[in-house]
Amino acid sequence: MPSYLSPGIYVEETDSGAHPIEAVGTQTAGFVGTAPNPDARPGEAVAINNWSQFTRVFARDGDPSTDLANAVQGFFLNGGSRCYVANVPANGSIAPKKGGLDALNAIDEIAIIAAPGRTDVASQTALLDAAEAMKDRVAILDAPPTADDVEALTRAGAASGDAAPGDAPPPKPPKGQAAGLRPRDSDGGYGAFYFPWLRVRDAIDPDKIVSAPPSGHMAGIYARTDAERGVHKAPANVVVRGALGLTQLVSRAEQDVLNPAGVNCIRFFTREGVRVWGARTLAPASSNWRYLNVRRLFVMIEESIAISTRWVVFEPNDRPLWKAIQRDVGAFLTLLWSQGALAGSRPEEAFFVKCDEETNPPEVIDAGQVVVVIGIAPVKPAEFVIFRIGQTPTGATVEAG
Known part of the structure; x- marks a missing residue:
């Protein structure tokens, strides 16, 4: 702890522990x-x-x-x-x-x-x-x-x-x-x-x-x-x-x-x-x-997560690490969802990140591994746009489906 020797206001910078995941480039x-x-x-x-x-x-x-x-x-x-x-x-x-x-x-x-x-x-x-x-x-x-x-x-x-x-x-x-x-x-x-x-x-x-x-x-x-x-x-x-x-x-x-x-x-x-x-x-x-x-979206996500989670290597393999991984990956996928890259009206519908005792039982930990299970719902292109046109006594109606 720092020593405070005189009255006043002191500002301390603390590390939040977050490791933001940055998207890798896809254009080269x-x-x-x-x-x-x-x-x-x-x-x-x-x-x-x-x-x-x-x-x-x-x-x-x-x-x-x-x-x-x-x-x-x-x-x-x-x-x-x-x-x-x-x-x-x-x-x-x-x-x-x-x-x-x-x-x-x-x-x-x-x-x-x-x-x-x-x-x-x-x-x-x-x-x-x-x-x-x-x-x-x-x-x-x-x-x-x-x-x-x-x-x-x-x-x-x-x-x-x-x-x-x-x-x-x-x-x-x-x-x-x-x-x-x-x-x-x-x-x-x-x-x-x-x-x-x-x-x-x-x-x-x-x-x-x-x-x-x-x-x-x-x-x-x-x-x-x-x-x-x-x-x-x-x-x-x-x-x-x-x-x-x-x-x-x-x-x-x-x-x-x-x-x-x-x-x-x-x-x-x-x-x-x-x-x-x-x-x-x-x-x-x-x-x-x-x-x-x-395919290109998944390539970007997989490589981005792999590169940005290298800090995990040699960290103590326990609950604090698992929660940190879930937090960082979840924040990254939430950003992608907000940009329209993932399907769903809420983040919970667009993806899940699971890293806990279930994915990391003792035998996995003993093998020096940490396992994260990630599920993603990608947005697929509207390859076929179908318009249904109907004629009624009151006029024509058009429905897109």
């Missing part, structure tokens, strides 16, 4: 591909904060544009502010221990990964494997620029493009069936698949109109939506900035086939322009992870 992207200068910083994850910096690092005078360059420019055009770029040789493997993905895996800041223009099975599988292993990011995958038979986009199989040197050849489709163009399922919903490509002004030579993979533009839209609305908002029904058109127009009837299979369509609407018209993951249709914003 990681791109792996071939830069205009294929020899610039090979295989290294280089932080890029604007388009001018990309051209200074990865492009020389006279270098032709690449899918990676168009994607990075699309990222910044659509609201992205920071990304990492790993430059790998043309047609080289992007897989860890072979190319640039291992460099991106080492960057905790990255929340979105893509290999712009890589539609081969090996590249798509490597992206999904990396996202599923890291569990702190999602992968954006590009479909081929066009598809004569859109139903092929609903079947997993040998995508367009050959396997990179040293990689196993893509699997053959079942006998009597055309090769599929869709990546494999991601049971945890760690990947999203977009079709078709965009028509844009070339990143290096703006006088040319070229086809660009959508992954870079979509990563920018993720970042923009996160900044404006929050990670719980589905990155869909948003204008694609810089898109002058599409490599293939998708009809409503075709999207009726594609959407249930987890193929996110980019559509052209006469009045609204080019818009993203899907927000599904590559999880099976019956999965809890079929919506992209739900």
Whole structure:
């Protein structure tokens, strides 16, 4: 206790014991591909904060544009502010221990990964494997620029493009069936698949109109939506900035086939322009992870809690610690609920946090563990808005349901 030797008012600062949980960033992207200068910083994850910096690092005078360059420019055009770029040789493997993905895996800041223009099975599988292993990011995958038979986009199989040197050849489709163009399922919903490509002004030579993979533009839209609305908002029904058109127009009837299979369509609407018209993951249709914003919200929550509760390690494993964990996690989830990220009219309906004698019996404590059980009710997107229109003698009525 401090000593007070003369009359007066004394102010003491005391630690409340609270450890506020801060939400981790969700807007940083990681791109792996071939830069205009294929020899610039090979295989290294280089932080890029604007388009001018990309051209200074990865492009020389006279270098032709690449899918990676168009994607990075699309990222910044659509609201992205920071990304990492790993430059790998043309047609080289992007897989860890072979190319640039291992460099991106080492960057905790990255929340979105893509290999712009890589539609081969090996590249798509490597992206999904990396996202599923890291569990702190999602992968954006590009479909081929066009598809004569859109139903092929609903079947997993040998995508367009050959396997990179040293990689196993893509699997053959079942006998009597055309090769599929869709990546494999991601049971945890760690990947999203977009079709078709965009028509844009070339990143290096703006006088040319070229086809660009959508992954870079979509990563920018993720970042923009996160900044404006929050990670719980589905990155869909948003204008694609810089898109002058599409490599293939998708009809409503075709999207009726594609959407249930987890193929996110980019559509052209006469009045609204080019818009993203899907927000599904590559999880099976019956999965809890079929919506992209739900998966990304959970990634953010899990990583935020994991990082901000490191103070718990080596603390006495007893009731005061359990109450402190419940308090800190509960305060964080209450904030998310107030921001509209969780469903329910009250916090009690949106989440629960349980850390007590039941979750931490003696055998768990003896094993040096503290167990917290957290339940969350995420907000899911209004994917289907149905209006019921009825005619009565007194006039028309409209009900939304």
